[in-house]
Amino acid sequence: YDSTLDELQDFLRKNGPYLMGDEITFADLLLFISLARLDLAYQWRFGLGKKNIRENYPVFFGYKKIIPQIPGIAGTVLPRDIMVLYLMTLKLVQTAGRTLPQVPESWESNCPTTG
Numbered sequence: 001y002d003s004t005l006d007e008l009q010d011f012l013r014k015n016g017p018y019l020m021g022d023e024i025t026f027a028d029l030l031l032f033i034s035l036a037r038l039d040l041a042y043q044w045r046f047g048l049g050k051k052n053i054r055e056n057y058p059v060f061f062g063y064k065k066i067i068p069q070i071p072g073i074a075g076t077v078l079p080r081d082i083m084v085l086y087l088m089t090l091k092l093v094q095t096a097g098r099t100l101p102q103v104p105e106s107w108e109s110n111c112p113t114t115g
Contacts, residue, residue, distance in 0.1 A: 035063065045087065
């Protein structure tokens with residue numbers, strides 16, 4: 001898992017700013033969705049690795065900041081809702097509990113919730 005993220009980050013670093021070069025594609029939106037959920041849900045919910053985007057993947061960290069700047073994207077990324085979805089609706093492992101962790105500040109400032 002970690003080696004795949006390392007390879008993908010290296011590819012993006014060499015070929016970016018987007019996966020296919022200078023133009024955003026649907027593949028970029030799919031990657032962004034996964035990266036958005038990685039620190040917010042996947043890492044702690046499914047125990048995927050010990051690394052996080054902010055501290056271990058600087059290219060991804062920058063990438064997840066530029067994608068929400070595309071008109072219409074930021075309003076669709078609701079960090080708290082992502083966390084609730086993965087914590088409250090999926091079958092919980094016994095050690096998961098039902099207490100929601102805090103949304104990382106970087107997500108709140110980059111993707112403000114609406115309403």
